Amino acid sequence: MFKDIVKISDLKNYNEKEVTIGGWVRHSRPSGKLIFIVLRDGSGLCQCVIEKGKISDELFEQIKRVGAESSLTITGMVRKDERSVGGYELVVSGARMLSESVDYPITPKSHGIDFLLKNRHLHLRSQRQWCIFRIRHTVINAIRQFFNDNGFTLIDSPILTGIVGEEAGSLFNVDYFGMPAFLSQTGQLHLECAAMSFGRVYCFGPTFRAEKSKTRRHLTEFWMVEPEVAFIELPGLLEIAENFVSFIVKRVLEDNEAELKTLDADVESLKKIVPPFYRLTYTQAHEILTSQKTQDFMAAQLADFVKTKQEIEEKIKALETEAKGQIKQWRQDKIAAELIELRSDLAEIDTKIENNPKHAKLASEFKWGEDLGGSDETIISLMHDKPVFVTHYPRQAKAFYMKQDGDNPKVVQNFDMLAPAGFGEIIGGSMREDNYDVLLGKIKEHGYKLENYEWYLDLRRYGSVPHGGFGLGVERTLAWLTGEKHIRQCIAFPRMMDKILI
């Protein structure tokens, strides 16, 4: 019955021909004897123009009052029209209602994050979400393509595991037939085994962290891709990482130009994402953060915020004065709507003004030896127009398996990659300790049970080689690319601290 249905994205091949499309009503604008319906079918949007007289009066009346998200098939002549979204529209000659939708909860106006999350099953149909998930599809394909084309073998690491990668305490416990087990928070340790067999490997799947973090950068379940490479040193690893990220960005720019535009993403900035990226050592980052330059940077940022705030306040005042005067009702209504927007902007800028001095203080008081904080990463990231590698962190701030630096035993050979524009960390990685005695010492130093790590030490007993790898967070990468503020919008069904809806 539906075998002749044409996809909206294919309409360009049917200009001046009659076709039938099937989809859901995004919105409709009845205008007397004319109805405009924008239909979405998953491949794109198409405006359908229905004139009274061209279809039965009964159907015309039914379609005239059709609710958002009603499903129907529409038949008509494809016509190129610049005025229409997507460039083509349908001059309707027939239609068939499949299912009428009444009182669809998500309206064309703005909604709060809580409401949208409760309606996640419906929110996925919205334009912004559709664009983000088209881009997610490209990103995931690009990830697989990059590794497959560069000599990597895919090894699926287990989701149920008995071993711990990072420090414990952020693991989901599972009752495994009465035995303790965890949901995997990294595939790294398993991949190290595989790297000694295949040389270059990667794993890609969901990962689980029971961190009690309520921020826009955290999920308890997220997707991470982790390459692991034998016979490599830190500079080589950084090169792979920057080529990898540049490749993803290039593919998204090629395949999702329209989606990026709809999302109002910063395409020009993305075009700058080509190797080489900036490289800073942790010690250099420390110097920058505690320097006068950073204080000046933060002060300039604050001045910007204050100026923006004044502009918003002046606008609000002007509108409020106007609203008190003798003016038409329609103008009153417009002003009310504008005021709501402006007050929301004002609240946002107030938060920024409040946080700025705190972040400046945190940066100035940053002590060598501490881990880089979220706000510190944001500052460094804002100061650069391309991603920044921060390498060689203090040993005490990092995990036991990271390789100690030969020149400076106080630091390890690790790196974080910070995305530009203030988004922060999207990659964390390191060289792994490949010296048996040093690794044994680290395990003891951390007080871990030796018997749990005998297998890991075996990798150093039998033909150890320098090796390393990193993990890239898919949702964080997407949030950066799309300009989406919250990574919860970058996974179909987000799992957050204390909240699983469906």
Place this chain on the structure above:
RNA sequence: UCCCCGAUAGCUCAAUCGGUAGAGCGAGCGGCUGUUAACCGCUAGGUCGUAGGUUCGAGUCCUACUCGGGGAGCCA
């Protein structure tokens, strides 16, 4: 675990010093042959998160609780 903010119509938000509960969107009815989150007119829609307190009078002030948002720590 800690800090800050919030909860008013289906949704997003107003309500000045404590004094009659408002707007837009959405819904319903009517109008309009080129609309782009259309526009114009009319209608319906409320236990102001919960419990207590202060007061002649509380959406507004105080206390506790519940739920939500953002951030710190930690991280992708």
